[in-house]
Amino acid sequence: MRVPLIAGNWKMHTTIAEAVQLVVAMRDDLEAVRGVEIVLCPPFVSLYPLYELLRGGPLRLGAQNIDYRDFGAVTGEIAARMVAPICSMVILGHSERRRYFGESDQVVNWKVKAALAAGLHPIVCVGEQLEENEAGATAAVVERQVRAALAGVTDLRRIVIAYEPVWAIGTGRAAHGPQANATIGWIRHLLRDRFGPAAAEETRILYGGSVTPDNIAEFVAQPEIDGALVGGASLRAADFVAICRTTADLRVPKELLEGR
């Protein structure tokens, strides 16, 4: 059985003080949610303070990016080995990185390999643009992105995939549950093809794009969807807690939930 995962992508929001405040506001409630892996992905400068705050607890931390190179003369960048001691995951290939920083499928692949080599768990983002969706090209786009991101990767165990249709990110226009389920089912099929049925069955694939407490149930009730990558709503403590609780209610066996 796949453990559901909810990741909060804070993007370029929160000062260090605000990041600490946000975590303090939701930590107890999040820690009380059983059976769901919860990951907070604040900006780089807040990783260390939050690491100190959350050390020893169940909440995990993730970075929002890394460079694919090892230590070296690369002004302004952060290497995988720098964040690996203080976080467990890293978001890679997010559509905002692809769009604003020109990250190609090739760069995403290098980053995935760098993350794996440093012991991080990559959350690899894929998803089609609106025009591609309208042209019926979703399956082809996602296939290209998944195959490219995982080229040369031999072990899926630390990989999480997030399907985020670009038109749904930050727009308030989420995909429909069955629609997202179909594309995520397609991604699982691609994984099966490349890595075999057991590895594909064990890999978590998330939905992302305008997830809120009101629509999370629509996604996690789907058999292929193992959780969500949450942007805007992850910055509101009550909303993020509600998203995690609903996921637990729908996806975690009752015995585990008792005592919540």
Ligand code: PGA
């Ligand atoms: P959103 O962002 O939830 O604000 O749409 C999701 C994401 O970009 O990961």
